[in-house]
Amino acid sequence: MTQIYAYIPHTNGVAADAALEFPSAAKKIDDGASVTAVVTGSGADLDKVAESMTSTYSQVIKIDNADLAYPNAEIVRKALINIIPADAIFLAVHDTFSMDLAPGLSVKMDSAYAADIVDFEGVDGTNLKAIRQELGGAVNIHVNIDISSGAVITVRPGSFAPVEDGSAGGAVEDKSGDAGDLSAKRKFLEIVEAEVGDVDITKSDVLVSIGRGIEDEENIEIAQELAEAMKAVVSCSRPIVDAKWLEKSRQVGTSGLTVKPKVYLAMGISGSFQHMGGVKGKPFIVAVNKNPKAPIFQVADVGIVEDILDFMPELAEAINDL
């Protein structure tokens, strides 16, 4: 029987959305696999998360140590290698923490490593078939993962359906004692918070979000006008911030802010998962893009193939005329 361990990321005593997605992913790997949640941390926050996981997972392992209060990948790795069986499949969500943790963990566990998986197609012997995206989502690729000596796999957030029935009725097992030596050559110092800008995009119900398709700094005005017509706020993808056309506080995405609007207009945004990773709460997504093959059209509710520089002014005018 395949043994799967899912690493639960959490902050302030609350598990990340991905925690509910691992069971679906595990099911696609092997329907009959046993799935164990692993939570590391310290104190009351940890207990709270571990407890909350019992409704989704029948087995929950917690590792409590003051050194684990902040998830320093090197320390977490040390704790995990003493607890995860060598031939198990270890699942984590593909986020900035697991990019720190997972590659090295696979070496220490001497198992296969696969990152950023968007789908699984089941196990065939010791061969796990999975799907990744490459080249900015332009193409998909099948990969075969040899799980004969276990595997460390990260999955793309939002790629697997969350399990919300909450009837697992699991129990928390405290394995803090097995963690062993947690000394590290890397020391966490502090978090430097991103500067807060003039507009809080996380508070807006409607976002007009712009990407590379805006082409030029001056054209941002066109988006502003549409946003005004819709009483919305302008947000953007990473390239716009990199170009310094808008402030960092306007950026939606895994390296920017997470937003939960009701309606999300993706204007000239190709729709990389790093960007869409910041769009939560299942908004109604309208995508406008010149390129009919843009990946955004896979995740949007409504798609329009047009040049945003022509489309946005016309839409703004039509809305103003209502």
Place this chain on the structure above:
Amino acid sequence: MTSIVGPASFKFFGIFPSMIFSFIIPVIGVGLFAYIMARRLAPLLRANPDNRFDHIGQRVKNLIIVWLGQIRHPRYMLAGVLHICIFFGFLVLSIRSTSLVIVGFSDGFVLPGFGGSLGSIYNFFKDYAATVVLVACIIAAVRRGILKPERYAVPEKYGHDHTAEAVFVLGIISVLMISESLFEASQVVSESRFTDHAHFLAPLSLVWIFRAILTSASQNVLQGLHIFAYFVHDITFFFFLCFLPLGKHFHVITSIFNVFFMRVKKGNIKPVMHGVTDEQLDDLESFGVKKLEDFTWKHMLDFYSCADCGRCSDHCPADAVGRPLSPRFITIKARDLMFKNYPLTGEIYKSNLLVEDIYTEDEIWSCTTCGACEQECPLGIEYIDKMVDLRRGMVDEGMVPQSLQKPLKALEKRGNPYGKMEKKRADWANDKEFKENHKIKDLSDKKSKADTLFFVDSITSYDDNIQDIARRTSIILEKAGVDFGILGKKEKDSGNEVIRFGEEMLYQELKEQNSEAILDTGVTQIVTADPHAYNALKNDYGNLPPVKHISQVVAQKIAKGELDLKPCLDPDKVYVYHDPCYLGRHNDIYEDPREALDAIDGLTRVELEKSRDRSFCCGGGGLMLFYEPEEETRMGVLRVNMAAEIGATVIVTACPFCLVNIQDAIKVAGKEGEIEALDFTELIEQHLL
């Protein structure tokens, strides 16, 4: 009582001969001047080479028209006329001043040939000359010191104001004029008391006025004044001579050389290093201008020659929109650095990187190379080549903004700045409707032949909104009976902006590939609708069959009666033609597009105030579209507003980049519906019979 005594014979207090001063002053003056000039020449001797001894005929012509003829001065009427007055006054008075120096040793000296009637005629003119110069100086001083035209203001970031120096020099010139006239008037009054015949003086001239004032003065006063005026003039004259090389009035000395050596060709870019062929470029240790001494000697002479008149910056579109560039201060800052690093005494300082020392990177990238500054400069100071040389230096050091690195890399990999695939370069011809009626020959495979190559260039090939220009140009050529084809995927970007943005080796590569592909086709002429491509192929490549812009083809075919146009489809509209920099200023094509427009019956055409060689850049083409400058407004917006002010409803241009910039500017200016932008080819194609 005796007649008045001249400076050669006068004795102070009756014993001390004034001739000693007449001797010492010129010796010190000339000696000091020679020393200063030698120090000023030092940096030019360390500068890079420049080939300025070619086209002697053209250079002499420039000397006559631009220097002596002062042709560019009346472009600013008041300042220009004042300058012409002072300039010619100086020329006339230079003879008098020379002979006055000798009068200090020899009373009553006249230059050979000036004894008889020629002398009288000369005296008549020089009296007026002195008067006119004085009047001009007074008006100029009022203008600079009191009215203070905005053009001369020095923004804080560029240093201190130059008004004091300007007014001081006007004062010195006035002193020269007054002392010369007093010297003569005192003599004339005195002589008239001893001789019968009245000395003829030009009526109402300064001398004439002084004579009237001095008629009743005593002989002693006249004698004192005579000697005093002489030495005031002598000292001022040599002081002025030595003062000239210390500031903006150096141009009085250098202008004649600067104009003689000014650029004679238009539209081209100087080689990386004069005397180094393209093949030898790889052997150069360094590229472009990084330090002061990397400029050519002519470019240094430019710095010395600047009169700080501000005409360049007054016409600079970058300056107008608040970009961190003012051509005037490109020169002034470099001149100040030359003065600082090459002081009149003591050691010469080592130069630093110019873009860290006196310029900023953004300043140098802000130039659109439109050429308005060079067109305006009365002294023939160059800017584009300097900008390109400075950019070459920055590219060599890796100092290229990220926004420009992407298109440059794409040009290297794909031959176009957008990174689009080569095989899609001719996709514009595959438009369904177009393809049904028109077949475009691809000359690159050598199966097809044609006399004429239509060079499309990148923006017209790949930009969805501009591809129409390619299709319309083809239709016009077809209608005009031109047998033409294209290079298809073998065409690369012409590289007009690649060389102008300082990426010389990338330009060389593009040029090589294009040249080979073009020469392989065996065409006898090249036509393009893109003035930037036109300019590069014609002026930068220099190895190709003749190149024509589509507007030239149209104008010629209309003139020959081989192309007929319908009456105007929109007679109610008011059309204005915007001169693209690379068609107009860089290539003197002003009339062809206008003639073609005027051949449309019933078309109402107005002219912008800033038109022809004073056209205002739309914002720049090629790589400039990728650069993100700091600016307060867009050049295109200013241009659209100019057109709106004169009541135009259609701006016709003949350049894809102008079209892009002006179309965008109309949106930004909020003038959609009021005014529209149209490419020349669109207007002509609509009106084809």
Place this chain on the structure above:
Amino acid sequence: MEILVCVKRVPDTAENEFELNSAGNDLDRDDLVYSVNEWDNYAVEEAIQIVDKLGGNVTVITVGDDESEEVLRREMAMGANDGILLSDDAFEGSDGRGIAAILKAEVEKGSYDLIMTGAQADEGAAQVGGILAAMLDMPYASLVNKIEPGEGKITVGREIEGGNQEMNEIDLPCVLSIQTGINEPRYVGIRGIRKVAKVEIPVKSAGDLGIDAGSVGESGAKTKRVDYFVPDMGEGAEMLEGSTGEIIEKLIEKLKAKGGL
């Protein structure tokens, strides 16, 4: 400081339109242009800036075929002092772990204070840095967007969720993966590359490195690429079609229904 930067030659996402070949199982590679992975440029720039300040050497290294030499030259034109090409038929088809094992063999021959990689590649999995660090038993930080070198230690900022920065102190030697935006990489033109065209770049094979050919390459890979395919668009967005006016009309109806207006 002795710095090693691991770089990679990849198809350039900015200059390519990716299409599948006629068999539909791989990219159509005929018209692809390749360049150095964008993130790697930031790593090399950072290394050069550190060495400019503190002295030392920057070495760039890649695992690849003959054509990969081109990316080493580009990085050397930026200012890296040396290049090393690790090339062997046996390396082909290596997974991240295989690549890291090959790099490890060379790293152990030198003495580096700092090893850098790009944070990720468009064609990769953001893995080699982390795997290499674990193999070398060196500490590691990914997505680094700030570096302040110290004595025997280094302070690094990591770009984490929400645009925040996680500051860490790490013992040297260590491995860092560098995120874009940490600096502004300098420009390298054709001239720069030509200037270093004649600099010798050592090429090392599996034998030179003492690597068992079976442990790397296709045979040693635990994660293998099988085939490429175009993402299924079937369940994607409802595409609105027609004239712009019609589209806008339909869109406004939908926006009204969903609370967008």
